[in-house]
Amino acid sequence: MKQGEPKWVVIHIAHSEKRACAAVDALTREGFLVKSRTVSRALSAGDNCFEVLALTSEAKEARDLLQEMGY
16 A cells, blocks of 8 residues: 555445445535445345445544444
């Protein structure tokens, strides 16, 4: 990893693409920089889980907000 690149950490595992998108949208509306990715490239989107990632500097606050929202 190059110096100065943002560091990402997994803050949530969603069991569907729809739930991951909803979590990302909710956090984005609150001003967090987040993204999602599949857990396994070997599985189809319908059978896969998705990681929701946030910047390390915002991870605790983003995770706490997701918990408050019921994710």
